Amino acid sequence: MTTGTGTGTGTGTDTARGGWRLAPARLRRLGRRAVAMEAAGWRSIGRAVFRRPTVPRGASAHRYDGPIRSVLVVFLVLSAVEIPMVDLLTHRWPAVRFPLLVLGIWGATAMLGMLCGYLTRPHAVGPDGIIVRNGGEVEVVLPWDDVASVARRRRALAGARPTSLTGPDDDRILNLVVQDATDIDIQLERPTAIRLPNGPATVTQVRIAVDDGAAFLDAVRRHIP
Template identity: 50%
Template sequence: MSTATSARAEASVWQRIGWFLKRALLMELSIYASIGRFVARRPAIGPGARGFGFHRPVMTILMIFIVLSAVEIPIFDLIVHRWPAVRITLLVLGIWGLTWMFGLLCSYLMRPHTVGPDGIRVRAGLETDIALSWDDIASVARGLRVDESKSPKIVETDASRTLMLRVNNETDLEIELERPTIVRLPGHGAAGGEQAVTAVRIWVDDPVAFMDEVRKYI
């Protein structure tokens, strides 16, 4: 392998590490921002828009993880209280993990999908936040779809390229776009960065109310 090739490979490794660290930092900040919004009772909903949750399918499991995270802190503290260094380390990690799980729950509650005068805003996880204007949207329709676990995020056919923002492998609304539209997704590679899609499928806890709100604009 030539020196130039080795240098490029090393630069690529450091670039990937940099992307990973930046993404981890942004996710961490998003966690604390969501907790702040929860405390202030200020969900991320634009002026004149209405929010629609998508947390119902994962609420139970999130609550279980939060309770388990809270319970394990005093249990581990009791077990390792004779070793201060280990005790402090596990205490810090336990509190951080509990905070992270609570922040993840807050992100679901405080970052809903929205429908408003400017269009539809769809969200997923801590990072995905896609604004679709009414000029971009051709139609919105209900339709339950259940995919297998680890199905691709972008599903391609001869005539379409659909972004799947699943919750527990399910979606119940399809937003068809007027034309291939560029959306920015977290990460890099085949399913990250800027992607051109012709439709977006999402999960909404109350699709009937969502459709009622959409009909006010299209």
Template identity: 50%
Template sequence: MTASPTVSAPARVGRQVVKIARFAWRAEVGIWKSLYRWIFRRPRVPGGAAAFSYHSPVMTILVVFIVLSAVEIPIIDLIVHPWPWLRIPLLALGIWGLTWMIGLMLSYLTRPHAVGPDGIRARVGADVDVDLPWDVVASVERSHDVTEKAPKIRDEENGRTLALRMADETNILIVLEKPVVTRLSGGDVEIDAVRLWADDVEGFLDAVRTHIP
């Protein structure tokens, strides 16, 4: 029996760096796409589907961070004004940070959950987009869950469950007929259920009932 080759420490570090770089690049591209979609009023909602927001639990904190970032830019610029070599990089960094925060907020606004003829799209900004066709959906129900510092995926009664939390909370449980493979930042994963947060739970469930009894 041939032993599996040992991966050296530098190779492991290199793979981790590449993984982080890819994640950072996807996040950056997602932020700028969100700005584009908001400017041109093009939310990512499939044709014939109803959109459902999920940003209300985090909107206040996002607005606070955006305001603080905007206030911070002129203050720091005033402090380092005599040193152009320091002022210009800090100004660019501050503007980039402010733009990134605005893009993050807009990613929630332009990529809502969607319930339509083809199924359910469960989302979290530009980072997560889970496609659940109706033929794999067993049930959709109200299920309030509050769990701090829990992993995004964990084993529950319904199997391997993906939790798309907003401020550590979910209020809808989608149980699947069969496992579905979806892509997350860490790679492809197989799931048996999805928990998510919807600002309008009753509206979400009503939309589901128009497609499945």
């Protein structure tokens, strides 16, 4: 009994210490992710200003933000309107006014960066393969040699994150979801290593959302060997 108690106490202490050791690492990952998101937003704004969407030469662009585009525009307008209102209401209290203005401007800029990410980084289908994206952060290049088949199939994924992995470890699926759904299934020839914002992953299938599934499949037929 004494041995059991001692072992239990030690395990609990070790677990607690392990949790404390993991906390700084988790914070560093979150910090790097926040910086990456901020940088992606500014790059997307720059591309929108100079009208330079990231579509390779000879490839066709395929939008996927249709279901959420109007929502993003509404939120962007509301964020922009909110800034002068906050300035007017808090003009007498600089200690409150300036932090709120900075926060409001940052929020509007972040929303603009998100919208520009969708506008300037569409999916692309070209001679070298398929490039699938999700806003300013996710970009996965799939050469034709890695693509087994492409099929149009709408899947409802209620509550799914915009970028998520599902399935067992030996048959992982990357889901790039817009408005709780995907429209295109891309089956790969073999387990393929990809890089995501949270780290590398190996997948056997990629499911994406597109605004015009028929046009996407037509482009695939033109280019697939």
